[in-house]
Amino acid sequence: MMVSLGNVLFNGLAYGMLLFVISVGLSVTMGLMGFANLAHGAFAMLGGYVATTLMNKAGVPFLLTLPIAFVAVAAVSVVLERVLYRRLYRAGELDQVLLTIGLVFMAVAGATYVWGPGQQPVRMPDYLTGQWTVAGIDIGVYRLFMILVGIAVTAALVLGIERTRFGAMIRAAVDNPRMAQGCGINVNRVFSLTFMAGSGLAGLGGAVGINLIGLDPGFPVKFMVYFLIVVAVGGLGSIKGSLIAALLLGVFDVGGKYYVPEVGAFIIYAVMVSLLLWRPAGLFGRR
Amino acid sequence: MVSLPVASPQASPQESGAAPRSRPVTQLERRSRWRWHEILFWLAAASCPLIVPDDLVLASQVLIAGLFALSLDLLLGYGGIVSLGHAAFFGVGAYAAGLLARHGWGEPVSGLLLSGALAGLLGFALSFIIVRVRGIALLMVTLGVSLVLHEAAVKGYAVTGGDDGLQGIAVDPLLGLFSMDMWGRTAFGYSLAVAFAGFLLARRLVSSPFGLALQGMRENGRRMAAIGAPLRRHSALIYTVSAALAGVAGALLTQTTEFVSVEVLGFQRSAEVLIMLILGGAGHLYGAFIGAAVFMIVRDQLAAANPEYWFFWLGLMLVLVVLFARGGIIGGIATVAGKLGSRFRKGGTR
Structure with missing residues (x-):
């Protein structure tokens, strides 16, 4: 039986929203500082583990674990940023890539050590389970929740960046860091805070995504390419670009798995490569 | 950072009296002279069967990994081109050698060269893409190409055997004389010979005017463009050579193990070869082999002591380096x- 197009679109949108929530922080930090952070997925994984540990060991309700995951990951990331990342802002991509691959290895081994190699069991609260059928489309309640979270994050980001003073500082720093520094903006501090928020969002995404994509120590490696595709295709530092790229990736990935499973992720990688050849800076990149 | 050679005061005796040569040429000649520690290095490698007769299988693996890292060194250490997907060429070479042997072409040396040529051809085709992008896009494109090939190998079950790997590879005796033995003596000798040949090629290349131009590109691309160096052509050429050499390394792995697993194309392999090279030191040729040796031996020890968490130490090592x-x-x-x-x-040459 063919799965209806509506279902594919709906599930793809939910998946895309998840990819967006996790990747958008990476996009902004890569656009801001040009830092190739392959360890971004490790932050998402950490968020997931914080949430499951709180739920399973301390009985904290699921919705409450989400903000805690955000804060915990943001706190960890700012320590890493101060101790490790900051030393390599002026270094080449190669050094950044190597450092963050090293961090990924450490995170994967560390997570295996602390939480074991298997998938983390999670039980979602009853009000987030089940599904409705509307006009022939199966609407999973959890996927709907995921889409709502994605919309909320998008709205918060757009408002935060377009309407607040700090958002204006970020935009200035992305456009021209030297000029921004010259105007008295502390670019380093702006970057630290942005990095923190972006990593926190990854943590939130990791927590909210367990129910959709699972959680095990291989997470940072398994999804690294997806996050990078979102960033590279969307264009560095572009929220709009990340959103569109993430939704497209989500829909095509889900659709590909339903309709042409024998081809697998082949198409996605091939499309990414050809897209980057057409526009090396991504769909909405400026540089 | 500049590692271009500086003429040192003590010129060698045979230069005086010879016809006057331009300075870069004498510099290159001086640099391409064999030193005692280089000879020592290869003697040490050749004496592995005497020193570690029980670990020859590991020693061959080190040589193969070293040859692969050497191919990346040409690209990254000399050309300054970063690749996150160098396993693409290694894997193509490995599969080519496996498929040739499986379908009747069991002669190893010609199989090796053919596989290398095929990987080089792919590298040449891709080089037109590679020279167009830089920075993060370059990382993503190289990574993407290797992922496409990896997916193709996983899904192309009929040809590649998919996740089960390519089996039933029968390699003829080497030169019609030596068949692969259980202790890996033939495999070691073969790997050593191929690695040494690859090394000689790389060494000749980097101490040629082309090699010097590459290093100039790495240090300052704009300046090289300004003095009229054809950057794109240089990049494409080194990319092709590097791909061919990586393909040879992959083919060597296939022929010595008589098996191809799909992980020859995996991201893990691309990451590991980068790690080996950086650990050993990029841009020195020997760094590739030393890094491969240290990496493989440390991994062997750690994985034996700590099978689940050994890559934690690998990550830490990388961060510290x-x-x-x-x-x-x-x-x-x-x-x-x-x-x-x-x-x-006084006034030594750094």
């Missing part, structure tokens, strides 16, 4: 040797 020892092992040795050397002669 990037933060504190950018030159890798060779870079560290060169710094120490340079300091010692400058004590003996």
